[in-house]
Amino acid sequence: MKKNILLILLIILILAILAFMVNDLFFSHKTQDNPYELNTDSLNRYDSSLVCYKEISQIPVDMEEVNAISIDKNDNIIAAGSKLMVFDKNFKMINSSALTEAASCVCVNSNDEVFLGIQHHIEVRNFTGKLLRQWNIKNSESVLTSIAVDESNVYVADAGERRVHQFDFNGKFIKNMGEEDSINGVPAIIIRSPFFDVAIGRDQEIWIVNPGMYLVEAFDSKGKLKSSWGSSSDKIEGFCGCCNPTHITLLADGSFVTSEKAIPRVKIYSQTGEFKCIVAGPDQFNEATKGLDLATDSKNKVYVLDPARKQIRIFVKK
Secondary structure (H helix, E strand, C coil), rough: HHHHHHHHHHHHHHHHHHHHHEEEHHHHCCCCCCCCCCCCHHHHHHCCCHHCCCEEHHHHHHHHCCEEEEECCCCCCEEEEEEEEEEECCCCEEEEECCCCCCCEEEEEECEEEEECCCCEECCCCCCCCCEEEEECCCCCCEEEEEECCCEEEEECCCCEEEEEEEECCCCCEEEEEECCCCCCCCCCCCCCCCEEEEEEECCCCCEEEHHHHHEEECCCCCCCCEECCCEEECCCCCCCCCCCCEECCCCCCEEEECCCCCCCCEEECCCCEEEHHHEHHHHHCCCCCCCCCCCCCCCEEEEEEECCCEEEEEEEE
């Protein structure tokens, strides 16, 4: 008799548990917050009084994949991706030519030679798209993300190798830059996504972004670390996310223009890395836009490549 009663009670308990589970799974309308979800609402908000630029125009970029921009000494605008496109300073297209492989980065020297990073090699073309020469990067694991040139050197940022390769204009390898050197205080470059930028400074120093460390580092011509700036912060003055900034360029006075992903925005910093103002906030881009390559012209206009909208967007100081 006692066994039957216990069996009945056990069945009732099991049915009650099942009823609770069914109600919780299918009929409960309670919402639960994910304690691990990254909430970027506060980071997307910013003080509009900090905006010091305004957008004046956009250049449509008619190509399937657009990855990079550069501006030459005459303020011609070069866009690269699945095509090589050239626009004059009045935003009129001069030439458009297809590339056999999509370029990930582009830069122009004073001789109007266009340097393109494509897969594991560098191509040098003229404005009409004619191939002048090319050379290979030896490591098949290389991921070329940025190119900068001075009067005689080509600096190629390689996110796969986490270093910058220096070549002459004909592809002769000179040295690597940005490698970890604990003795001389050079930190390891940390890269968690395929964004790794290099730029030439006003005094011919080579500026290399260390995105995982939220730093912008300056090296001299011998590859010695001179200085660095940057910080990790959820405030507008710093950089946040896994790895930022993604791109940099410099204005004529040595100030920096930076762009970021995750929270897409473009900002201005002083020559020594102090935050100055905002060029464009997150509300001016599609959500999760990334790959905001940057360039500046002789008039200090800021050009922002918007790959989501397939536009080159032009900003001037207010």
